[in-house]
Amino acid sequence: MRDFTLIMFELLLRSFVKQEYSFHTFELFLAQKPERSIIIRHDIDDSKFRALKFAEMERRLGISSSYYFRIKKCSFNEDLMRRIADMGHEIGYHYEDLSLNNGNFEKAIVSFEKNLNTFRKIYPVKTICMHGRALSKYDNRALWTKYNYRDFGIIGEPYFDLNYDKVLYLTDTGQSWSGSRYSIRDKVKSKYDFNFHSTFDIIANIDKLPDQIMITSHPDRWAFSLFEWFVINTHMKTRDRLKRILFRNRSINIMENDNQS
DSSP states (O other): OOSSBHHHHHHHHHHHHHTTOEEEOHHHHHHHOOSSEEEEEEEEOSOTTHHHHHHHHHHHTTOOOEEEEOSSTTTOOHHHHHHHHHTTOEEEEEEOHHHHTTTOHHHHHHHHHHHHHHHHTTSOOOBEEEOOOTTSSOOGGGGGGTSOGGGGTOOBOTTTSSOTTTEEEEEOGGGSSOGGGTOSSOOOOOSOOOOOOSHHHHHHTGGGSOSEEEEEEOGGGSBSSHHHHHHHHHHHHHHHHHHHHHHHHHHHHHHHHHHHO
């Protein structure tokens, strides 16, 4: 079996079911704080209609998860989001307002509130999650150094409201569960030191995992056919090489600026 296919993702979830994990949306996890539980977080960066396949598969398994959509057309779709919510899943805002407004905090918070209200016409959004925007120099989380998302009725943001010394964080960034190697911003500080290279590795070591886990997936990186698998893998390898080059150059620029100052 090839990794990073919808079938493999379903196999991963079924393996956790066999280990008697429960599944909670991020909103319910924060409210209930269950002991042996998994939060499935889907970041819908592009390819919005692929999210529907994941939602339908999870519904068949009796699993509710959290879907974070961007405001951009490649992600946002009112009918699709309503259909996913009707299956029992949570809808959240995958915000990127600081990047969209070129680092202008005042414009960004106005944009955030406007976009959040747009989402709330579809679903009563209680949680948000930043979009990394690897090609942008702005970290969207920085918006909360000047403002407080709780003032907008938001109860949680995964990068701020989870204790990752207790909750294991697994992300498929770069089509590798060792996501910190490939991601510029999708990282957390944690005491856990698992080094999974494939979904097979996770399944093989599932009995060694802690009681609380957040799994982040990007549906546009999971294939539904053999042809898609080859296309996605080629695209991902090229994109991640570019991201590493960009990150290296950005780090060099920062060091040079520090030395000059």
